[in-house]
Amino acid sequence: xxxxxxxxxxxxxxxxxxxxxxxxxxxxxxxxxxxxxxxxxxxxxxxxxxxxxxxxxxxxxxxxxxxxxxxxxxxxxxxxxxxxxxxxxxxxxxxxxxxxxxxxxxxxxxxxxxxxxxxxxxxxxxxxxxxxxxxxxxxxxxxxxxxxxxxxxxxxxxxxxxxxxxxxxxxxxxxxxxxxxxxxxxxxxxxxxxxxxxxxxxxxxxxxxxxxxxxxxxxxxxxxxxxxxxxxxxxxxxxxxxxxxxxxxxxxxxxxxxxxxxxxxxxxxxxxxxxxxxxxxxxxxxxxxxxxxxxxxxxxxxxxxxxxxxxxxxxxxxxxxxxxxxxxxxxxxxxxxxxxxxxxxxxxxxxxxxxxxxxxxxxxxxxxxxxxxxxxxxxxxxxxxxxxxxxxxxxxxxxxxxxxxxxxxxxxxxxxxxxxxxxxxxxxxxxxxxxxxxxxxxxxxxxxxxxxxxxxxxxxxxxxxxxxxxxxxxxxxxxxxxxxxxxxxxxxxxxxxxxxxxxxxxxxxxxxxxxxxxxxxxxxxxxxxxxxxxxxxxxxxxxxxxxxxxxxxxxxxxxxxxxxxxxxxxxxxxxxxxxxxxxxxxxxxxxxxxxxxxxxxxxxxxxxxxxxxxxxxxxxxxxxxxxxxxxxxxxxxxxxxxxxxxxxxxxxxxxxxxxx
Amino acid sequence: xxxxxxxxxxxxxxxxxxxxxxxxxxxxxxxxxxxxxxxxxxxxxxxxxxxxxxxxxxxxxxxxxxxxxxxxxxxxx
Ligand SMILES: Nc1nc2c(ncn2[C@@H]2O[C@H](COP(=O)(O)OP(=O)(O)O)[C@@H](O)[C@H]2O)c(=O)[nH]1
Ligand SMILES: [Mg+2]
Numbered sequence: 001x002x003x004x005x006x007x008x009x010x011x012x013x014x015x016x017x018x019x020x021x022x023x024x025x026x027x028x029x030x031x032x033x034x035x036x037x038x039x040x041x042x043x044x045x046x047x048x049x050x051x052x053x054x055x056x057x058x059x060x061x062x063x064x065x066x067x068x069x070x071x072x073x074x075x076x077x078x079x080x081x082x083x084x085x086x087x088x089x090x091x092x093x094x095x096x097x098x099x100x101x102x103x104x105x106x107x108x109x110x111x112x113x114x115x116x117x118x119x120x121x122x123x124x125x126x127x128x129x130x131x132x133x134x135x136x137x138x139x140x141x142x143x144x145x146x147x148x149x150x151x152x153x154x155x156x157x158x159x160x161x162x163x164x165x166x167x168x169x170x171x172x173x174x175x176x177x178x179x180x181x182x183x184x185x186x187x188x189x190x191x192x193x194x195x196x197x198x199x200x201x202x203x204x205x206x207x208x209x210x211x212x213x214x215x216x217x218x219x220x221x222x223x224x225x226x227x228x229x230x231x232x233x234x235x236x237x238x239x240x241x242x243x244x245x246x247x248x249x250x251x252x253x254x255x256x257x258x259x260x261x262x263x264x265x266x267x268x269x270x271x272x273x274x275x276x277x278x279x280x281x282x283x284x285x286x287x288x289x290x291x292x293x294x295x296x297x298x299x300x301x302x303x304x305x306x307x308x309x310x311x312x313x314x315x316x317x318x319x320x321x322x323x324x325x326x327x328x329x330x331x332x333x334x335x336x337x338x339x340x341x342x343x344x345x346x347x348x349x350x351x352x353x354x355x356x357x358x359x360x361x362x363x364x365x366x367x368x369x370x371x372x373x374x375x376x377x378x379x380x381x382x383x384x385x386x387x388x389x390x391x392x393x394x395x396x397x398x399x400x401x402x403x404x405x406x407x408x409x410x411x412x413x414x415x416x417x418x419x420x421x422x423x424x425x426x427x428x429x430x431x432x433x434x435x436x437x438x439x440x441x442x443x444x445x446x447x448x449x450x451x452x453x454x455x456x457x458x459x460x461x462x463x464x465x466x467x468x469x470x471x472x473x474x475x476x477x478x479x480x481x482x483x484x485x486x487x488x489x490x491x492x493x494x495x496x497x498x499x500x501x502x503x504x505x506x507x508x509x510x511x512x513x514x515x516x517x518x519x520x521x522x523x524x525x526x527x528x529x530x531x532x533x534x535x536x537x538x539x540x541x542x543x544x545x546x547x548x549x550x551x552x553x554x555x556x557x558x559x560x561x562x563x564x565x566x567x568x569x570x571x572x573x574x575x576x577x578x579x580x581x582x583x584x585x586x587x588x589x590x591x592x593x594x595x596x597x598x599x600x601x602x603x604x605x606x607x608x609x610x611x612x613x614x615x616x617x618x619x620x621x622x623x624x625x626x627x628x629x630x631x632x633x634x635x636x637x638x639x640x641x642x643x644x645x646x647x648x649x650x651x652x653x654x655x656x657x658x659x660x
Numbered sequence: 661x662x663x664x665x666x667x668x669x670x671x672x673x674x675x676x677x678x679x680x681x682x683x684x685x686x687x688x689x690x691x692x693x694x695x696x697x698x699x700x701x702x703x704x705x706x707x708x709x710x711x712x713x714x715x716x717x718x719x720x721x722x723x724x725x726x727x728x729x730x731x732x733x734x735x736x737x
Contacts, residue, residue, distance in 0.1 A: 062693030066686065095718035096695040213685050249685055254698030257718070279721065280705055287723075289708050381723040385711040394712075394725075486687065487712060487725025488694055 003044070003053045004164045007080065009073055009104065010088030011097055012059035013492045015117040017041075018147040018501060019088060020056045023157070039412075047161050055082070061096075063103045065216040068415055074216075077107060078201065083164045086156070088115045091122035091129055091144070092493065094268060098260045101138070105172035108202030112140045112172060113159050120146040121493065126271030133267040139171035148498055174204070175259040181251055184211060184240055191233055197224045211237060211248040279493050283378070287491075292382045299375070303366045311359040312443065318358070322351030323589075337533075344585055345529030357510060359443070360436040363405050364506040372497035376401075377489055384487050390470045391477020393417055394487055396426040400469070403433030405509065407614060410435075411621040419486055425477045427622055428634050431614035432469035432641075434462060437576035441609050444580050448594050449602040457603070465610050468641060528571050528582050545586075559608065559646035560601050560654075569608065575615050579605075600653040604646050612642035663736045667702070668713055668729035675703040676734030683731045695720055696732065 006023075008016045020028070024043025041056035057076055058069035065071050077085060087104055089097040104112060116131055135142040141159045145152035162168050176182065188207040192198055197206060197220060209217035210233055222230040241247055285291050326347040333339040370376050376398060384394025395417050403410035410430050417423045434442065442461050446454040531545040548570065549563030556566045568582035587593045597605070613635055614622065623631040653659065670676055678700045681688050691697070695718035705721065706714040712723040724732070 060693075062689075064689050064693070066690060093695075093719040096693075096720050099693050099695070212689065247685065247688070249688060249692075250680070250698055253688070253692040254700075256692075257695075257697050257700050283706065283714065283721075287706065287708075287714065289711065377723075381712055381714070384723075384725060385708070486690065486728055487723070488691065488696075488728055489723050490694065491714065491721040491723055493721075 003051050004083040005080070006052050006054045006084045006086060006160055006164070007057055007076060007082035008054065008086050008088060009057045009077065009100070010059060010115075011061055011090065011100060013490065014059070014088045014090040014097065015145075015147045016056055016059060016088045017505075018498070019086070019115060019117065019145070019153075019156070020054060021501065021504060022147055022150055022153050023054050045157065047157055050161070052160070052164065055080075060100070062100055063107070064212075065214060071216070077104065077109065083111060084160050085109055085112045086115050086160065087112055088117050091116050091119045092125055092127065094127075094129070094264055095257070095260055098263070099256060102175055102256060102260065105138075105174055106202075106205050106208060108205060110170045110172060111163050112170065113156070113163055114138065114140055114142045115145050115147075115156055116142050117145045117147050119144045120149070120151075121495075125277070128269045128271055130267045137173065137263055137266050139173045141168060141170075173263070175256055177252060177255050180240075180244060181211070181248065181255070184237070184248065187236070188233060191229075192221070192225075195224050197221065208252065210234075212252060213237075213249065277493075279374075279491075282494055283491065286375070286378045287381045289382075289385075292378070296379060296382060299370070303370075306366055307359060307362045311362045312447065314358040315355050315443070316447075318355035319351070322347055322355060326351070340533060341526070341529060344588075345526050350581070359439060360405070361506055361510040363436055363439070364509045365502060367401065367405055368502050368505045368509075369497055372495065372502065374492040374494045377491050380489055381491065387470075387473075390474040391425050392429075392470075392473045393419065393422040393426065395489065396422070396473075399426055399430055400433055400466075403430050403435060404439075405436050407431050407433065407435045407618040408621045409509075411618060411625055414625060421477070421480050424480050424626060424630065425473050427625055428476050428630070428637075429469040429473045431618050431622075431634065431638060432465050432472065432611060434465050434610050435576065437615070438610050440577055441572075441579050442606050445602045445606050448590055449597070449599045457606075461606050461610055464607060464645070468611060468645065472637070472641070527574075528567075528578070528585050532567075532585060555643075558650075559604050559643070560650040561605060561608070561646075564596075565605055565608075569612060572609060573613055573616060575617070576609065579609050598659065600650070600658045603653070604650050607649055608642050608646040611638060611645055613638050664733055665736060666730050667704075667715070667724065667732040667734050668707075668726060670704040670707075670713075670734065670736065672704050672706050675701060675737040677701055677737060678732065679735050680733045681731055682733065687728075687731070691728075691732070694722060696722070696724075701737070702734065 008020055010016050020041060020043060023045045025045075027045075028041060028043035039058070043054045043056075045052050045054060055076070057073040060067070060070045060073050063070055063074040063077070065074065076082065085104065087101050089101060101112075101114065114135075116129065116134070119129070122129060129144070131142045131144045141163065143152055143156045143159050145156060147153065159168075163170075177185070185204060185207040188210055189203045192203055192206055197203075201220075206217060206221070210221065213234075218230060218234070221233065225233075237248065244251075286295055326343045329347070330339055330343050333342060370379075379397050379401070380394045382394075383397040387394055387396055396414075399410040399413040399417075402413050407430055410433065411427050414423045414427045414430065417426055439458075442458050443454070446457045446461075450457040528545065531548065532543050534544060536542040545567050546563065549567040552566035552570070553563035556562060564583070564586050567586065568579045571582045572579040583593050584590075587596060619631050619635060622634055664679055665676075667676070678696055678698055680698065681691065696702070700717055702715045702717040704713060704715050710726065712725050713729045714721065714723050716722075
């Protein structure tokens with residue numbers, strides 16, 4: 001018998017992932033939904049020996065078809081045949097959350113469980129909810145939860161299993177609209193009668209979606225009834241709206257909230273009003289146009305301190321450990337080719353990259369902390385005014401910050417930006433944001449060449465990269481068509497993040513980095529080792545790598561770099577960590593790298609490595625989120641900018657006498 | 661008394677009922693699920709010179725961009 005499938009659906013930030021983790025524990029797998037780059041989380045839980053597959057759907061406010069996230073969630077609910085749909089509802093904002101719940105009910109699902117989460121917070125706010133009554137009113141089981149503390153999880157499992165086994169008779173409540181709307185629902189339903197569509201989808205849902213001009217449903221109808229059939233329905237809707245003097249979607253949305261309001265009176269009441277909520281008080285400071293920025297600067301300062309102060313010593317220790325291991329191993333291998341492959345290729349290359357794991361982990365930890373704290377949304381609000389001036393939406397700050405970890409998820413995070421133009425521009429400039437792989441290059445070179453002021457030097461590279469990104473956004477936004485500037489974002493309650501969730505989340509993300517290091521980088525390191533040892537070892541001038549490097553050497557000379565830099569940068573295209581691992585292989589030791597370059601050259605190398613091209617994976621992500629043309633354009637643009645910046649730094653540096 | 665004004669004109673502490681939107685169906689359907697629909701009562705928590713308006717609607721806190729707030733019509737309460 002196939003495993004029963006449990007889908008988790010709900011608004012963003014309601015605690016879906018917390019519930020998912022509590023249900024599945026460590027037995028989870030992160031992948032992608034087929035054909036799109038939306039993250040798909042799957043896990044398994046066991047109950048009396050039976051296994052259940054849990055799927056965490058993307059968090060959405062509704063099930064229209066405006067974003068890929070919504071489309072993924074909606075298609076899974078409609079066509080994925082989940083055995084149980086757990087609709088996670090935030091008890092502190094029932095009104096807004098039930099909008100989605102009603103949409104799910106209107107889809108005709110009769111296997112819904114409502115996980116009424118964050119009841120601890122609701123209680124604190126004086127919101128009283130009678131879950132039993134709520135269940136009776138809504139016609140589906142309601143399980144109160146405090147998922148963060150694991151309270152109610154046992155009940156949730158019991159109910160999920162009962163619903164999965166068909167032991168629960170559900171009568172989800174469906175809103176009735178005013179007669180004019182109901183009449184149209186009936187009329188459209190008649191038009192659709194007898195078509196195949198009606199056997200696949202609930203006809204009331206189809207009719208409602210048509211009244212709201214849902215583009216996906218319009219396409220469906222066109223496919224089944226032809227252009228003419230669709231036109232007939234839409235013309236009819238236009239006429240009705242004309243007569244009525246109001247858009248149907250406006251009426252439907254308004255009445256939905258009215259309906260929800262009526263329902264909640266039956267099971268919910270507000271207790272003492274209390275003073276001004278803590279979150280509002282804090283927001284007075286944190287999104288304040290002056291103090292807010294000061295706080296933000298301080299926050300980012302501590303994030304960087306945190307990463308460098310803890311990360312760098314561990315990184316150095318790991319790097320040394322790998323070198324020592326290689327040195328210890330070398331005499332034990334008789335075969336010269338094998339020794340080179342193992343010590344120089346594998347241990348030298350990958351070892352160097354792996355030593356950056358602590359940095360990456362700490363970075364993700366800091367980012368997840370800010371995210372779960374609720375501070376990320378405040379940053380978006382703070383930045384909207386400024387970023388908009390440069391052609392970026394306030395929400396772009398999230399991909400811009402995520403880019404500090406890795407540009408691949410950052411490019412994917414641009415999908416939270418609804419406006420196409422905003423999204424394209426944000427995506428275009430994102431690769432300029434130095435990812436953790438480039439952090440590894442920057443911190444290595446900064447530590448090696450500027451031991452006393454490494455943090456300052458590293459910070460200057462970050463400042464350079466962000467300046468380039470912002471100016472590029474301003475430039476590019478003038479060339480992309482489309483309107484932009486629709487900004488609306490939820491400001492969640494400030495919450496102390498759960499340490500366990502933070503660690504789990506950061507661990508998963510860091511593993512992703514290592515997985516990349518283990519596959520793409522290994523191939524890269526081995527390729528370099530091959531190219532630099534065949535047909536003859538490097539140093540004789542006859543290796544493939546040298547030939548390749550010499551081809552680009554003269555161009556690199558314009559910015560004070562040599563053919564070895566060309567080779568390293570070339571391999572950096574596979575993944576930015578390769579720049580350092582290639583130097584490692586080409587020079588053998590860090591000391592050799594140190595004596596081969598001046599600090600100015602190292603600085604140019606840092607700047608160019610940061611700006612010159614998105615890595616292969618990032619190019620792939622841009623393509624996936626837009627198209628090849630856009631990815632190619634972004635790549636060509638970066639190469640141009642990096643060349644200009646590299647040449648400028650080198651020559652200005654020489655003029656200022658920093659050449660030695 | 662029952663003035664209809666853009667949301668962006670409400671001052672912190674003032675409330676209003678959402679009446680209509682000056683935007684197409686795409687614009688509107690983005691706002692509905694976030695709690696901004698006709699008949700919903702909103703309260704302005706904070707407002708900045710060039711930045712977004714911060715409101716409370718349906719028990720949640722939302723930041724609405726200036727451009728958007730200009731297009732949301734409310735009846736002052
Ligand atoms: N107080 C409280 N906080 C919770 C509860 N469930 C989740 N949270 C917090 O709510 C935030 C969002 O949770 P998350 O699972 O990431 O939400 P998602 O976006 O729906 O996946 C996190 O800071 C959680 O720690 C709960 O039952 N009570
Ligand atoms: Mg989540």
